[in-house]
Amino acid sequence: MSSSQNYGVWKPIAENIEYNALESNSNAVMAVADTVRTTLGPKGLDKLLIDQAMNRHVSNDGVTILLSLRAIHPVAKMIVEIAERQEQKVGDGTTTAVILAAEMIKEGKRLIRELAVHPTKVVEGIESGVKHACDLLNKSAKKISLDEIELDQIVKTSLSSKLDGNVLYKMVVSALRAAGKDAIYGNTYDFDKSIKVVRRTDIDDKIVNGVVLERRRLDPELPIQVNNAKILILKLDLKPVKESWIKENSKYQDILTMENDRLVKSKKIVDAILETGANTLFIASPEVDQIIEDLFVSKGIFAVHISNEEIEYLSRYTGAKPVRTLDDLKNKDILGTSEKIYEDEDIGIIYLENGLGKKIITILISGSTKEISLERWRSTIDGINAAEAALNYGVVPGGGAAELHLIEKIKQLKLKGLEQVGLEVVTSALESIMRQILTNAGFNGLEKVMTAKASPDGYGVDIDTGEIVDMVSIGIIDPVLVKTMALQASGEMAKSVLRIDKNLAADDLNPQAVADSRR
Helix, strand or coil: CCCCCCCCCCCCCCCCHHHHHHHHHHHHHHHHHHHHHHHCCCCCCCEEEECCCCCEEEECCHHHHHHHCCCCCHHHHHHHHHHHHHHHHHCCCHHHHHHHHHHHHHHHHHHHHHCCCCHHHHHHHHHHHHHHHHHHHHHHCECCCCCCHHHHHHHHHHHCCCCCHHHHHHHHHHHHHHHHHHHEECCEECCCCCEEEEECCCCCCEEECEEEECCCECCCCCCCEEEEEEEEEECCCECCCCHHHHHHCCCHHHHHHHHHHHHHHHHHHHHHHHHCCCCEEEECCCCECHHHHHHHHHHCCEEEECCHHHHHHHHHHHCCCCECCCHHHHCCCCCEEEEEEEEECCCCEEEEEEECCCCCEEEEECCCCHHHHHHHHHHHHHHHHHHHHHHHHCEEECCCHHHHCCHHHHHCCCCCCCHHHHHHHHHHHHHHHHHHHHHHCCCCHHHHHHHHHCCCCCEEECCCCCCEEECCCCCCEEEHHHHHHHHHHHHHHHHHHHCCCCCCCCCCCCHHHHHHHCC
């Protein structure tokens, strides 16, 4: 690879392959990191993503940008995959992880190339340094609660560089506090179960104390609103006689018999449903027979088709238990309740309010275009994820201050032989986060970092004034989980790249081909 910009080019055959593999692979990582590093921090910039069909999207979300890259180089793809796992585990910190990895690989390459340190020694030093850094971060973390100002600060910090961040953070905090203790599952907060985020271009931003379904009633003649709803969630087969059976039969008498059987069975199903006392049905069955649908209309039943994914949180919110067979309809406690259910016909949204079960809050996110609503939706979810991590694991000073003040403590570690040199890889990376944030804010990052290093623990640089300040006192804090997971992910990336001494062109690496080759 000739330059750090060519992350899409892979040349596995080259002279001095041992060095060129390291050079090629490290350049691929640098190119990926350079793509996202300018998005880091409150003053980070956006990227305009354009596909072959000239569709465009503006974003500064690290994982969105990384997943949009048309990376050809295998190491670039590997970095994107590891960053994606970081997003799945924590929901934030992908840009940080990639920048840390790039710095570790750059410093590791220097040790291997210039000082002839064996890659395994560098890797062992990285392992020890990352583990020690994570332990120190976890020990220094401060626990917070829902009603403390730190919750506002953590969400505001997370969304400070996002589109409409100042508007969205207030909505996120309001939703978090509205969900309250009902968001606790197994002694930890799980807001994925208690807060839903819906994006539309035809609504205004709004927080709904209840569930919002992007659905319409099964039939326009069904009731548009139900008060004191008694709810059944159905996974029953509501197609007792398949139309294909009737079409395949050419005998009139057999067809007539089937139609009569269809009518009888349909009435039996509807009667069994009505006997439960239900007046509202959420139907997850693939098909609903037209006779059954007509009977629902005649009986004035509110009925909505839902997906299997929606069953779980509707059940949790209303207290209804999914019904899979007719016999299940005879069970007690299968009905759920909601004080009010209604459809907004203009935009095709159904609202459920005051359910019997666990509280669920829905945030409705607007946007003048689909791209803007999508970006605001992603930002809202990032804010929720940051809050969840902070409430469950605690917070540390933000702005790169927590990482910066770990450097001297990690240098005090005493390792065997050349493993000690490997610690330099981690300490160099820890400095890079504050440096990049300050560079993105228009400062001389290196100069400011040197000044901040001499300050007490928890102190960093105010990106508005350039002054050295206590980051916690000005409300700049980050979830410790995001920090530790980013360090661990970056360590994995660095170790994977630095241990590779050759890039080889293989015939076929799909799982079946590999399995066959071992026989």
